[in-house]
Amino acid sequence: MDAVVTLARRADERSVRRPAYLPHAIASRLIQRKAPTVFPPYLLAFPKRAFTQMVDRKTFLSLLSRQLYPVLRAEGFKGSGTTLRRLDGPVIHVFNVQGSSSGNQCYLNLGAHLSFLPGEGGSVVQAAKIEEPHCIFRERLVPPPGKQFGWAYGSTIEQAEENIEFIVSEWPSLGRPFFDRYKNFPESFVALVSGTSPSTIHPRDCLHFARICKELDLADLAVAFARSGRERVGERAIGLRADLDKILLP
Numbered sequence: 001m002d003a004v005v006t007l008a009r010r011a012d013e014r015s016v017r018r019p020a021y022l023p024h025a026i027a028s029r030l031i032q033r034k035a036p037t038v039f040p041p042y043l044l045a046f047p048k049r050a051f052t053q054m055v056d057r058k059t060f061l062s063l064l065s066r067q068l069y070p071v072l073r074a075e076g077f078k079g080s081g082t083t084l085r086r087l088d089g090p091v092i093h094v095f096n097v098q099g100s101s102s103g104n105q106c107y108l109n110l111g112a113h114l115s116f117l118p119g120e121g122g123s124v125v126q127a128a129k130i131e132e133p134h135c136i137f138r139e140r141l142v143p144p145p146g147k148q149f150g151w152a153y154g155s156t157i158e159q160a161e162e163n164i165e166f167i168v169s170e171w172p173s174l175g176r177p178f179f180d181r182y183k184n185f186p187e188s189f190v191a192l193v194s195g196t197s198p199s200t201i202h203p204r205d206c207l208h209f210a211r212i213c214k215e216l217d218l219a220d221l222a223v224a225f226a227r228s229g230r231e232r233v234g235e236r237a238i239g240l241r242a243d244l245d246k247i248l249l250p
Helices: 002-015 024-032 057-067 069-074 157-174 176-181 187-194 203-215 219-232 238-248
Strands: 078-080 083-088 091-099 105-114 137-141
Touching: 057 069, 057 091, 057 105, 057 157, 069 083, 105 176, 137 176, 157 176, 187 203, 187 219, 203 219, 203 238, 219 238
Parallel strands: none
Antiparallel strands: 078 083, 083 091, 091 105, 105 137
């Protein structure tokens, strides 16, 4: 008899082996019924936090597009989806929403570029299609200190809307100032290169600044940036060294 019971129990265990997920409807019914503590094996391995209904990326992006995108479009940005752009002469501004690998938060990326410069990494730039990682000036709009690095989607629609309302309210002080630094050409960029000491920036940034100076006909300043970058660049950065040499040895 014991052998029969053992075989039956094993058959039951095999019948309940399932992937490590459970539909929310089933989980909800189990909770509402206050099921006993004896759960099938696949429920015992199911993370408790997964029973909480989370707002997904698609829903958060939809809410963001309703509340923040009108503000951006009023300031001249165009586009939809995850990337909006603003073009003004050679000046390119990019706003991008990047989902995190965790699936419960996103990053708000800001980028600025000049159409006459190669993209970051040497890529060819198409102003209407440029992505934020290819911009030479980049920054992230992050939550206030003390919160997680990304913007949480929230556990409910109400929480998601609260986060987005905060983003909208803080845009004038958190997002707009970044783009204002790179707003007008040539004025904003004359002020940028004139107010930057070559020795305080990375050698790759020295290359970007030197190229901007050449476009602005600031030859002496272009050489100063290129020389500073060349003196500090690593031996293995062969491509960067060659590009800096082109500024120094035209």
